Amino acid sequence: xxxxxxxxxxxxxxxxxxxxxxxxxxxxxxxxxxxxxxxxxxxxxxxxxxxxxxxxxxxxxxxxxxxxxxxxxxxxxxxxxxxxxxxxxxxxxxxxxxxxxxxxxxxxxxxxxxxxxxxxxxxxxxxxxxxxxxxxxxxxxxxxxxxxxxxxxxxxxxxxxxxxxxxxxxxxxxxxxxxxxxxxxxxxxxxxxxxxxxxxxxxxxxxxxxxxxxxxxxxxxxxxxxxxxxxxxxxxxxxxxxxxxxxxxxxxxxxxxxxxxxxxxxxxxxxxxxxxxxxxxxxxxxxxxxxxxxxxxxxxxxxxxxxxxxxxxxxxxxxxxxxxxxxxxx
Numbered sequence: 001x002x003x004x005x006x007x008x009x010x011x012x013x014x015x016x017x018x019x020x021x022x023x024x025x026x027x028x029x030x031x032x033x034x035x036x037x038x039x040x041x042x043x044x045x046x047x048x049x050x051x052x053x054x055x056x057x058x059x060x061x062x063x064x065x066x067x068x069x070x071x072x073x074x075x076x077x078x079x080x081x082x083x084x085x086x087x088x089x090x091x092x093x094x095x096x097x098x099x100x101x102x103x104x105x106x107x108x109x110x111x112x113x114x115x116x117x118x119x120x121x122x123x124x125x126x127x128x129x130x131x132x133x134x135x136x137x138x139x140x141x142x143x144x145x146x147x148x149x150x151x152x153x154x155x156x157x158x159x160x161x162x163x164x165x166x167x168x169x170x171x172x173x174x175x176x177x178x179x180x181x182x183x184x185x186x187x188x189x190x191x192x193x194x195x196x197x198x199x200x201x202x203x204x205x206x207x208x209x210x211x212x213x214x215x216x217x218x219x220x221x222x223x224x225x226x227x228x229x230x231x232x233x234x235x236x237x238x239x240x241x242x243x244x245x246x247x248x249x250x251x252x253x254x255x256x257x258x259x260x261x262x263x264x265x266x267x268x269x270x271x272x273x274x275x276x277x278x279x280x281x282x283x284x285x286x287x288x289x290x291x292x293x294x295x296x297x298x299x300x301x302x303x304x305x306x307x308x309x310x311x312x313x314x315x316x317x318x319x320x321x322x323x324x325x326x327x328x329x330x
Contacts, residue, residue, distance in 0.1 A: 001014040001015060001016075001048060001049030001050065001304070001307055002014070002015045002307050002308075003015065004214070004286065004287065004288075004289050005214075005287075006080070006125075006155075006176065006177070006214050006289075007176075007212040007213070007214075008154075008155040008174060008176030008177075008212070008213070009080065009124060009125070009154060009155055009176070011080065013051045013052040013080050013289060014048075014049040014050045014051045014052065014289075014307070015282060015289065015307045016050060016278065016282070016289065016290050016291070016292065016303060016304065016306065016307060017050060017051070017052030017053065017054055017082075017216070017289055017290070017291040018041075018042065018045045018050050018052070018053050018054065018291060018292070018293065018294075018300070019054045019218055019219075019291035019292060019293030020038070020042065020053060020054060020055045020059070020064055020067065020068055020293065021054075021055070021056065021059045021064060021293055022293045022294070022295055023038035023041070023064060023067050023293075023295055024038075024059045024060030024063040024064035024067060025058075025059035025060045025063075025064060025089060025091075025096055026059075026096050026239075026240040027223075027224075027239055027240060027241065027293075027295075028236055028239055028295070029236035029238060029239070030091060030238060032236075033295075035067055035070065037295065038067050038071075038295060039067065039070055039071045040297065041294065041295060041296070041297055041300055042067075042068065042071035042072075043071055043075075044297050044300060045300055046071075046075060046078045046079060048300075048301075048304050050300075050304065051078065051079050051080055052079075052080045052082060052216075052289055052291065053068055053071075053072075053079050053080070053081055053082065054082045054083075054179075054216070054218075054291045055067075055068045055081075055082070055083045055084075055118075056083055056084035056085075056087065056089075056127075056129055057083060057084065057085060057089075057110055057113065057114050057117075058084065058087040058088060058089035058098060058129060059089060060089065060091070061089050061090065061091070062113065062114075062117050065083060065114055065117035065118050066117045066118075068081065068083075068118060069117055069118040069119040069120070070119075072118070072119065072120070073119060076119075076120060080124045080125065081118060081120060081123055081124045081125070082123075082124060082125035082126075082127065082157070082177075082216075083114050083118065083123055083125075083126060083127070084126070084127040084128070084129035084159065085102070085106075085107050085110045085111065085114070085126065085127070085128065085129060085144075086100060086101065086102040086107070086127075086128050086129035086130050086131075086132060086140070087099070087100060087101075087129040087130055088100070088101055093238075096240055100130055100132045100133070100134070101132065102128060102130070102131065102132035102135045102140040103132070103134075103135050103139075103140075104135075104139055104140065104142070104143035107140065107143045107144060107147070108143060108146075108147075111123070111126065111147050111152050111153065112152075115152065122151065122152060122153065122154055123152065123153045123154065124154050124155065125153075125154065125155050125156075125157055125176060125177055126144060126147065126153040126155070126156055126157065127156070127157040127158060127159050127177070127179060128140055128141065128144060128156075128157070128158050128159065128169075129159050130159060130160060130196070130197075131158075131160075131161060131165060131197070133197075137165060137168055137169060138168065138169075138172060141156070141168075141169045141172050141173060142172055142173075144156050144173070145172060145173035148173065155174075155176035155177070156169075156173060156174070156175065156176055157175065157176055157177035157178060157179060157213075157216070158175055158177075158178050158179070159178070159179040159180065160179070160180055160181070160195045160196045160197070161178060161180075161195060161204070162195060162199050162200065162201050162202050162204070163201065163202030163203060163204055163207045164202065166178060166204070166207055166208075166211075167207075170211060174211075174213075175208075175211065175213050176213055176214070177208075177213055177214045177215070177216050178204055178207070178208050178213060178214075178215055178216070179215075179216040179217075179218055179291075180195070180201070180204055180215075180216075180217065180218070181196075181217065181218055181219045181329060182205075182215075182217035182218075182219075182220060182281065182284075182290075183217065183219060183220045183221065183222050183226060183277065183281060184222070184226055184258055184262065184277055184280055184281075184319060184322050185222045185225070185226065185246070185255065185258055185322070185325035186219070186222070186325065186329060188201050189201055189203075189204035189205050189215070189217075190203060190204075190205055190206075190284075191203035191204075191206070196329065196330060205284065205285060205288070208287060209285055209287050213287070214287050214288070214289050215285065215287055215288045215289075216288075216289055216290070216291055217281055217288065217290040217291070218290075218291055220277065220278055220281045220290035220291070220292050221274055221277055221278065221292050221303075222246075222258075222277075222325075223241055223244070223247075224241070225246070225247070225252075225255065225259065226258065226259060226262060226273060226274070226277040227272070227273055227274045227277075227299075227302075228259045228262065228263050228272075228273035228274075229273075232247060232252060235247075244327070244329070244330065245327035245328050245329075245330075246325055246326065246327035246328070246329070247327075248327065250326075251326040251327035254323075254326040255323075255325055255326055255327070257323045258322050258323055258325065259273065261318065261319065261322050261323075262276050262277050262319070262322075264318075265311070265315050265318060265319060268315070269309060269311075269315075271305060271309055272302045272305065274292075274299070274302045274303055274305075274306070275302060275303070275305040275306040275309050276306075276309065276311070276315075276319075277306075278290060278292060278303055278306035279306045279309040279310075279311050280311065280316065280319045282306065282307070283311055283316060
């Protein structure tokens with residue numbers, strides 16, 4: 001697989017990574033999740049050169065880290081492991097619920113628990129999952145920097161932040177990566193919108209490029225919507241997407257215009273909508289490493305095809321002009 005560089009780690013990774021969240025959290029029915037299947041998907045990803053694995057202690061209250069750890073039990077050297085701290089995940093009858101905790105004492109305890117669940121000695125990339133409004137960013141980031149000094153973590157990242165927050169953190173300890181939602185229907189990190197907290201993002205993609213950091217888009221396929229294969233009527237009532245405004249009937253009907261455009265480009269290349277949507281993301285910068293998630297090998301293979309897909313200037317211009325998504329992200 002083609003490679004992209006993580007300067008802070010002085011290493012390269014496959015041009016796309018693997019988001020592992022859906023193997024334990026948020027998507028589908030909790031009753032249908034199968035660890036053996038998830039491990040097989042992760043193993044197939046590593047075999048194909050997908051080496052950046054993304055998880056969090058919030059996904060399934062640590063279950064997702066355990067799944068990743070099991071997959072890595074005999075091939076730790078094949079992967080760059082990224083996990084996160086700062087959100088507490090809870091599965092309720094109404095679906096997944098997240099609360100924040102980025103107090104230094106929580107961070108210090110959480111990293112040891114993550115190391116144990118993952119079965120690793122060091123976490124390659126450790127994100128502050130969300131800024132905690134109850135804790136100054138400098139305090140949270142300072143606690144994370146201590147973990148690098150202690151050898152528990154190699155590099156640090158931020159998630160869903162503004163350029164101002166990134167600059168504040170970077171002045172304390174280098175920011176190796178920023179993770180934000182970014183796709184054909186979510187352009188906020190280009191300076192066109194807001195974070196999940198409603199703050200103006202600034203040009204996060206440009207900021208990362210200027211500071212030798214990677215930009216890591218999560219949900220680069222619009223939580224499955226941009227694949228063109230999602231059957232919304234078949235979603236489990238506990239699936240997180242049933243609560244999202246963009247998936248509501250009227251909004252989804254309007255947002256199908258984006259999918260139609262992606263399909264039209266895909267038809268010209270005899271490829272899938274997934275590959276086209278991911279290829280567009282990859283084309284936005286050489287420092288961008290998207291982390292599409294899946295629980296199925298066939299979807300993984302479709303995503304991997306994006307790495308070799310060369311979109312033409314006409315393709316890119318058409319996709320750049322895609323309709324603005326109807327409905328907020330959350």
